Every structure is written in structure tokens, then in C-alpha cells.
Amino acid sequence: MSQFLSEQELIRREKLQGLRDLGINPYPADLYPLNSNSSDIKQNYEEGKKVIIAGRLMSARIQGKASFAEIQDSEGRIQVYFNRDEICPDEDKTMYNEVFKKLIDLGDFLGIEGELFTTQVGEKTVLVKKFVLLSKALKPLPLPKTDKDGKVHDQFNDPEMRYRQRYADLVVNPHVKEVFIKRSKLFTAMRNFFMDKGYMEVETPILQAIPGGAAARPFISHHNALDIPLYLRIANELYLKRLIVGGFDGVFEFSKNFRNEGMDRTHNPEFTAMEIYVAYKDYNWMMEFTENLLEHCAKEVNGTTKAKFNEYEVDFKAPYARVSMTDAIKQYANYDISGKTEEELREAALGMGIEVDKTMGKGKLIDEIFGAKCEGNFIQPTFITDYPKEMSPLCKEHRHNPELTERFELMVCGKEIANAYSELNDPIDQRERFEEQIRLAEKGDDEATGLIDQDFLRALEYGMPPTSGLGIGMDRLIMFLTNNPAIQEVLFFPQMRPEKIKKLNPSVESLNEEEKLVYQLLETQGAMPLNDLKEQVALSNKKWDLAVKTLTKLNLAKVTKTDESLLIEII
């Protein structure tokens, strides 16, 4: 393998040995007693203060007997000043001349003891008295540079490389790190908001025998001891409701869900939802709760309720507009769905140029009309309320209209980020709704749920208090709060196709047919003119070229140039 390291990687390995030869362990075990960091130094600056810091060396400007460098730690960067005679007050100048100038590379972790001072240019700097190598980097990092106008050069910006090597992305792209800091703040803000209200954070199974609570295709796994299939959860709703049955008044969970469906810039196979259920509440209460929650979260994350997303400026300040689905369709499709039959709705949809098929029932048709004509219009946070019953099998029937349910979705920039119900707690009605889903599934609607969770129904039969539940797509919400149109940008490790890592083994056995042929001919006949060999092997030009290149690359053969011709021979 070593022959396939780049020149720079080879040099770093040689330096590693060089350090060991000097008695320096490039990967020491001892803890490093740091007592400060880059932002602490800048904020609590005192001339002459002694500090101990640690971090990665990210730039170095060597000027003979003195050098300026930058150390990057978790807080940012701080300039450090290496002076030969400060580091090496005695005769022996090895630590500066050899170790620092020659054997330390950009990317290495250093521990630094020094004193604070300000340079003539006004930069707060650590004057290095003593430094140690804490860890050597064998691979060069990408190295974006910012010029004096703040313009970034050589930015590490290829999405594929950034997602596959997020560690490198985080090291060199501070704005990427910022997104994930905000993500963490969002979770903290939301958790604290719930805790303050006395609700309890819980955990429910990820491996489920019946994947319920949403309409989605699950991942299937298998339990060996029980010899049964287990599914990765697509939602945690049914489990949280069991806990409300059990007597908790408010439970919530940040839930990793898994859906075996398409991947694109807004869908990852695993994603995070937050679901909360609160007893004795309804969806009207939940709307107010939701807008207060999001206002709080936006402030905690960004310091303001306003957030830029693409060309829009969104304001999460409560209260939000509330529009019923019927009114939304009236407004944007100029059509009144109230009291219409399935046939009338299908014709209306067709008239609007919407594709429909026979498996679609009333609810689905209304949803299609809404999706095509209305959804994209709601830029500022807007509650869309009162969805058709057919598409909401876990939601309580509307108190004033049996065709509708007490459900709302929160739309932002034309996308759904939250979904909430007055939860259905009538066990008989619930059983009928599940059975209706089975019929839809048999009819060919692959979104309908095909299995009934009998245990969930048993729980409801014991009685569940009136309850309102809310689900929020956490990934989507943080996308809005950080102005990222791709979900991959807000996940540390988005799912990618597995990377093919080529392994070339520099041995004769690993050669392919063509390379072996060339090698064997050379072996039996010895050195010969390149062209003669080419004629003998009679390969296509491409194959010939590649075979010879591989052999020379592996140092198995050598081409030498004479006045007359090119000679090839085995090494």
C-alpha cells in the first residue's frame, strides 16, 4: 500500500520516524493540562498572562529564527509566536530548527505554554515558551485561506467529499460547525421548554414487531433468538400514547425514525422527529403551544425570531395565521370542497390538471388538490387545520363536522414542519379506522397501513384521556433556522452510497491478465525495445498503455530512454 501514498503522505511518515529518532513520541498518552483556549484568550486578554492551550496547527509563517502560526481549537483560532531563542534558550536549537520548522506539519495537534502579548500589527498572540506534539497528522487537510478582504480561496466545498469526510469538513469550514452547534441548541431549547412545563422525556422501542404510527415503508431486521422479523420504527406515536394511557400527563421523545424510501435533498433514510403528547388538551391548545415553542426555539438558536430561508424572510414570532384546509382550497383553487362527493372531487381535480387515479378516495383527492394548488403559498408560519378524515386514521373526528378531523399541520415556506391532532381515543372508532386502512392497503394504496396493532387497541380500551399530540420534523426545522435547503447539510453523517476504496497491492500476484502477460514476456526475454514488446503482446493501445503504466508505477518494470529508442526491462 505504501507505494500508493501521495508524496506528501510519505513525507509525513518520514517525519514521524524523524520525531521518534529524536525521542519524541508523536502520540503521547498523558493528559495535557490546558487552562485556556482561543476565545478565552481574546475575551479575557491580559498582557503577559501565562496560558496553556492546545489545538491543531492550521497555518505557519516561518521567518528564519521566528515564526507566526495559528492554533485552532474548538472555539476558533489564536495566533502563536515561535521564537527560536525563547523555545531554546540553551545551545541546543533542535526544538525550533528541527522539530518545529521541519518535523511539525499543518494539522498536527500541539500543546503550547506561553505568555500573552500583542504584536505590532495589533494581533493578540501567545509567545511560545514551550510546546509539545500531542498528535501527528499523517494526511494533509484541505486548506482554505481567507484573504484580507474576507474572501475565501481554495474552499473545501465539494458536497460529496464534505459529506463523506465530515471530520475534515468540520475542521476547515467553521460555518459548517456553526450549523451543528445551532442544531444542538435547538434540541436543548425544545427540551427545556418541555421540561419547564413539567413534561417528561421518555424512550420507546426502535425495534418494533409492528411498525405503526405513520404510513411509510419500514426497514426490516430479524431477531435470531426469537426468530421473528423486527422493524425499525417509522414513528413512535403509538408507544407514546400507551404512556398517556399509563397515566403520564405529558411525555415527549426525540425519535430517530427510519423509512425505506427515496433519498433526495430533503429525505434521509433516518431522520429525527420530536413527538409530544399532552393529556386533557386539544388541537386548539396545541396550536398556541406550538407557536410559543417555535418562537422560543428560534430565539434560542439565532437570537431572533426572524430567519432567512432562500429568498424568504420567515418570522417565527407567535401567533401564526390559521387557515382551514377548506378555506385554503377556496382561496387558492377557487373551489369549495364542502359536501362534495368523491366523483365531484375527482372531476374538479382533473379540471385543475391534477393527475388522479382510481385508488384515490376523498381524502387523498383533497390532499392532492391542496398539495398542487395551496401548499406552496404559505411562506410565513401558517397552521392549516381540519384535514379530511380518511387521511388521518389516528385523529379525532372534528367536533362540528364528521367528515373532518381535528388536525393541523404547520407550513413554513411551503413545507410541512409540524403535524398535530386531537388524538383519537375512542377504541371502537380506532379499530374501524385501522380496518379501513387495511381495505385501502388491499385496494393498492401502498401508503395505507396493512397491519393492526392489537396491543395499541387494547391500551385504548383501558381508556386514554383526551390528549393532543404534536410531531415536529427536527431536521426540517433546523434547515429553516440555518438557511440550508439540503437535509444533508444539517446531518453530521448523511446516508451516502458506500464508497469504493481501491486497494492496489504492489505484487506480481495482484496484476491483471494484461499486466501479467507483459511481465512474463519481459521475464523470459529480458530488456527489449518498447515497440518490439508492444508488437509481441498485441494488446489494444489502451490496455497496452495501462499495463505498462501500472508495471512502472509498481516499480516492477523500468523504461529507459536511449538515443535510438525506449528500452523496457524488469527491475
Place this chain on the structure above:
RNA sequence: GAUUCAGUAGCUCAGCUGGUAGAGCAUUACACUUUUAAUGUAGGGGUCCUGGGUUCGAGCCCCAGCUGAAUCACCA
């Protein structure tokens, strides 16, 4: 799933009817004690995504594939 674009040095990117592969940063050597995209001089570094084809000759043209991105469709 469809269409479009992209893949060249560690990183960012050039490249020409099809004729020995280039730059900046990084790297190596030398010089340089308050610099800041440090500077100067000299060097080294390439499976031009993979595989076929056309051609005297392909990084470039053709075909197939891989990977990613964007748009659309599908999906919540």
C-alpha cells in the same frame, strides 16, 4: 425514475480541431526575529472517475458504467 451538469496534483480550478498535462495554495530545499492570503529563489509531485471504441495518436470525440449535485416527478 427522467433530464442537465460535474469528476484533471493534498485542496481549488485551468486546459486544446485530437498532438510531450498547467496555475495558485499546500509540499521539499535555501534565505529571512513582530508577520498575517508573509516574502524571495530553486525543485518535486498526475491511473486526467472506470471500462470499451474510433484514431498513427484521446484528458478532450463516441458508447456503457460508477459517484455526486441541480431541476422535475414520486414520496410525507
